[in-house]
Amino acid sequence: MSDDRLYFRQLLSGKDFAEGDVLAQQMVNFVYAIGDRSTGECVLVDPAYAVSELVDLVEADDMSVTGVLATHYHPDHVGGSMMGHSIDGIAALLDRVDCPIHVQTDETEWVARTTGVTDEHLVAHDSGDVLSIGAVDITLLHTPGHTPGSQCFLVEGRLVAGDTLFLEGCGRTDLPGADPAKMVQSLRLLGRVPDDTILFPGHRYSARSSATMEQVKEMNFVFDQL
Template sequence: DGMRLTGALITHYHADHCGGEIMGMQIEGAAQLLELTQIPVHIQAAEREWVLKASGLSAEDLVVHQPGDTVMVGELPIQLVHTPGHTPGSQCFYVNGCLISGDTLFLDGCGRTDLPGGDPEELYFSLTQRLSQVPADAYLFPGHNYSDRPMELMGENRERNMVFKPKSAEQWMMMFGGA
């Protein structure tokens, strides 16, 4: 098909997204990919130590990015949107009118904050401030399909998803803070 792999984008350090051990099971991921081909693995700076510990990757395998960086794939820009909360270095990818949200935002909820590195208040600000910049007509593709549909428009998600109902950080923490 004329395509070649030029890099890997990791949304966050959990084993189901970058490989590693989870509940006694080993999940193949980026480390096994690099056994087949040498490519850069792109992560957020705040996720570096977590990825190194969880994935089997080395520091030399990683390209560490700052919030707002862009990765070019040929002529296609992929904007890296730092969305801490699910993990310290969670990131989404905005490309060509689509948001690939990892575990930051689902069609019917958002990522957990009760796992190591999670922070419910950070997730609130990621959803309401950082992702508020994503246009309403952008398509949302979450990292897991827990819904009866694989995608929806961001504007529809903001109207329907319960995670956007709280009007303040205080309300958010009462509903989702787990305290």
């Protein structure tokens, strides 16, 4: 597939959308839009905060939201209550767009509990499943550790890693459902993806917003511990 057919946008909370939301500015979440320009279909990865703005942004590109990919259940990624704040997420999105929410099998219960979204909208996946958006294939990888059903997405030489792996560091393993031993296994799995794969993390916790896996393995201390 030619690169000009792939639709891929990285959107930073508090800057590209939810500009006036102080929490969004502090949390610096990334949302991703991935799709096929030829068919006009796309999915949103971890839509939270100003979800209607996110739909407007992709529609301005002549794209339509046909689904959601959730990396994990935390409210800053899928919506819900966090630190006394109510964050818009997939429940609010469904009020505007009727679409499936793709989650990892082990995360289904956690997402439902956090967001209030019912099973009729949640589609459970196993590691290795491929979601096709037009001619764009997205491979789902189960990467537990930060949460039981954390998952990452491989698409056209890009790795969308949620809170499993950042350019510097990895996701916390001291929260409910976390498991340090499983995180080590997941990092080893991600360490085997091709070096020229570009890592796109779930937060902007570094000066750069993306980097090749070769660069990440050189500068990220977690790979020294594996």
